[in-house]
Amino acid sequence: MDVRFLGGAREVGRSAILVDDSLLLDYGVKPGTPPRYPVGDVDPDAVVVSHGHLDHAGAVPALVAGDRRPPVHWTPPTRDLTRLLAKDTLKLQGASRGPGTGNARGGRYDCPFTRAEVARLGEVSEPHGYGEPFDAAGYEVTLFDAGHIPGSAHVLVDDGDTRLLYTADFNTEDQRLLSGTTARPDADVVITESTYADVAREDRASIEDRFATAVRETVRGGGTAVVPAFAIGRTQELAMVCHAHDVDCYVDGMGVAVTERFRRTSEFLRDPDAFLRACGHARFLDASTRDGQRRRIADEPTAIVTTAGMLSGGPAMTYVPAVAGNPQHLVALTGYQVAGTPGRELLETGSAELGGRHRRVAARVREFDFSAHADRDGLLGFLEDYRGSRVLVDHGDRCADFAAELRADGFDASAPERGERVAL
Incomplete structure (x- = not known):
């Protein structure tokens, strides 16, 4: 198994990880004027979306442009939120004022999808609950509650030889809306977010x-x-x-x-x-x-x-x-x-x-810091269960520093760069 970091590596935004050039985990946007998207061309056999935030799901409709129809796997809330975000993106860019065909992009900059692609997501949608294994591009994939927003998921990918856990965004502390994640599936490799790796939050x-x-x-x-x-x-x-x-x-x-x-x-x-x-x-x-x-x-x-x-x-x-x-x-x-x-x-x-x-x-x-991300203690507590696993740090402003801190504490940890391919 190998993974290529198309976005979200040493940055927050446009998360996208490609497994063996076949299975795509997330396809997000880095907001800005203009927004930034994952690097490189991608034509996956299947897609898994961890949760419905722009930086993880904002560019997903672009994956069904033209004659491409990869199945998109997600939880029901992530499905609903991704479509809602896409419609809002088109509205903000003025595309919804285009002709009734839905093919006008308009706005201040080109959007990589139109209303037609947003509607097409319904044709390829494959919703799943937590803890229910399913096949995606020949891999066994299981989603686990990540405690971040409703429907957010850790993604476990198993090819029979290697078990890869992509944490996506997660929280270990209870909120009123959600309980913190307690999922710790066995994994040989963990791709972990690190957004708040340098923050100790009050209770x-x-x-x-x-x-x-x-x-x-x-x-x-x-x-x-x-x-x-x-x-x-x-x-x-x-x-x-x-x-x-x-x-x-x-x-x-x-x-x-x-x-x-x-x-x-x-x-x-x-x-x-x-x-x-x-x-x-x-x-x-x-x-x-x-x-x-x-x-x-x-x-x-x-x-x-x-x-x-x-x-x-x-x-x-x-x-x-x-x-x-x-x-x-x-x-x-x-x-x-x-x-x-x-x-x-x-x-x-x-x-x-x-x-x-x-x-x-x-x-x-x-x-007031109501963040739904794990803070430093939450990240370290989560990773403690993966001391024997390889750890790849992404989704943060100081990924390399956090990876170095983990290595000093005995972890096999590194922080890939955007565009880098890593053999597992």
Whole structure:
């Protein structure tokens, strides 16, 4: 067996790993203007998608362009989320305004797929539950709960000689939405993510308490708490946190549609009943909501959970400017802010490009780490069960450093570079 790293190696984004030029694990996008895609041409016999985030699934529709029809294996939530993300990508790029044939790309840059490819995913979709082995391109493949977002999976690939475990993104700590992963399948080789390899995170209960206290104090003082959040996983987690701490909240943006998908596949959640109670507690805004209504909501003493999590678009572009001028209000950032995004700029400078204008933000800005990735302790604890296995480190900003730390601790570890082929 050999693997080629087409993306996600020594970087976060565009994850794509090709096994024996036949089985493709993930096919993601690295967001930006323009976005970046995995390197090289690829025509796999089958595809396995670990979970429905852009950096792992954002380019999957391109794999069924032309006469190509590789089966795409995933869990039901990942299937639903990948199609939702693809439609949103086309909408953001203006492609949905093309002719009724669905073949217009439009937008500021070329998208590698059209509406036709998104629709075609339904023809090749092969959904699976956790722990159910299936055949893909001649390999026995099994998905295990990765605890990252609903439907996220570790991918175990077995060719009869070598057992390869691709962790994809994972979390070992319980969230309200999901339980942390406990899966530790036997493997000869482990490809592990390393996003938070240098971060020791405080316990989840403490993060929740600090967040809930800050929001409650803001609302009781007559202010508004704007809570930018990623649409997939984070929005739903925060709705559950608000419900658990008796904080009234609105939910706006793409997270509304994602929440509806999770209702349909609630068996993949930690506590479906608690999730539904939280949905009943929150006030969800629909796609017909206008900015004038959003500005009126921003005048209320309430919490507003809204996309985009890094302030790069979405309804947050209405809410944050609406509260920006008053220190009575709060902007509670709930996820990692990538360098170059308005969210990172706001954290570092107190101002950012928001809604087409550079603004100074007088509202209080606080950061709460609700990440759904394993931190350093979680990564090391997971890998401890694989001391006798070969470890390949990817999906991180310091993959080589983390691999060196693992080697110093007795692991057979390395960090492949993008485009590199590794014999196993």
